[in-house]
Amino acid sequence: MVKLVCRVSRTVTKGLLMHLGCDVTTASSSEECLRVVSLDHEVVFMDVCTGLDGSELAARILEKFAKHQDRPLIVALTGNTKRVTKENCMRVGMDGLILKPVSVEKMRGVLSELLERRVLFETSESESRVLKVLNSVRCQFDVK
Amino acid sequence: MQNMEVDQMQRQYLDYIKSLFLEGFLDGQFLQLQQLQDENNPDFVVEVVSLFFEDSERLLNDLTFALDQKGIDFKKVDAHVHQLKGSSSSIGAQRVKNCCIAFRNFCEEQNIDECLSCLQQVKQEYCHVKNKLETLIRLEQQIVAAGGSIPTMEFSF
Numbered sequence: 001m002v003k004l005v006c007r008v009s010r011t012v013t014k015g016l017l018m019h020l021g022c023d024v025t026t027a028s029s030s031e032e033c034l035r036v037v038s039l040d041h042e043v044v045f046m047d048v049c050t051g052l053d054g055s056e057l058a059a060r061i062l063e064k065f066a067k068h069q070d071r072p073l074i075v076a077l078t079g080n081t082k083r084v085t086k087e088n089c090m091r092v093g094m095d096g097l098i099l100k101p102v103s104v105e106k107m108r109g110v111l112s113e114l115l116e117r118r119v120l121f122e123t124s125e126s127e128s129r130v131l132k133v134l135n136s137v138r139c140q141f142d143v144k
Numbered sequence: 145m146q147n148m149e150v151d152q153m154q155r156q157y158l159d160y161i162k163s164l165f166l167e168g169f170l171d172g173q174f175l176q177l178q179q180l181q182d183e184n185n186p187d188f189v190v191e192v193v194s195l196f197f198e199d200s201e202r203l204l205n206d207l208t209f210a211l212d213q214k215g216i217d218f219k220k221v222d223a224h225v226h227q228l229k230g231s232s233s234s235i236g237a238q239r240v241k242n243c244c245i246a247f248r249n250f251c252e253e254q255n256i257d258e259c260l261s262c263l264q265q266v267k268q269e270y271c272h273v274k275n276k277l278e279t280l281i282r283l284e285q286q287i288v289a290a291g292g293s294i295p296t297m298e299f300s301f
Contacts, residue, residue: 008231
């Protein structure tokens, strides 16, 4: 399921997923998404700006499937690379975050990893660089 | 004779689309759209581009109206620009997207003059990319009508 307010983004994301062989349902609003989402959907992709803006929908989806053994994975699609966005998404119980733009190859990898590991929080480039520096500093201290 | 015509049209198409990338009108996201066009979705690019035109024109009208008010609601203005940024980014309309990024910064600062300037700029860039995309689609349709296939461009720059 793809819940994106922007019609162009929604059509492109739908096209991308269909190209990869997925059956896709789309929704243009949180209300529509919540009404339509079912156990037939393995993943719900939703647009998110800060992470907090997706929190209510994520919470209501989790509530809808609380009594079931299974539920759709909830994944944020965002162009916001700030660490706090990822943290907000994790805090509200989402299963993943993917940074836009999403190419065909990237989405193929994302789907594969998501369906296998049931979680995927993508790191932005700047965050990767910071983590690499921190790891390198940590290693230096360990060696000492 | 027909093959030579199709070859010429295909070369013209490739030169034209390459120029759009070199001049920054389009970015790699547009090539992603073309990748999604297949036998199951043969009109995908035209469909998405048409949606982009419709949505952009509506948003630009909404922005003009919003910035014409006595008490400007910058949150509303920002919301419209955010949508336009999203849709232009989704089809690879790079210059429009970049205008929107600057526009959002000025919305945050609540700088009326700069916002008005950004609005003019984004309207201009939208007009440019609309003309370019319409020409590109026309070239594609001419190739197909002549019995040829649309050549794919390697994005290596």
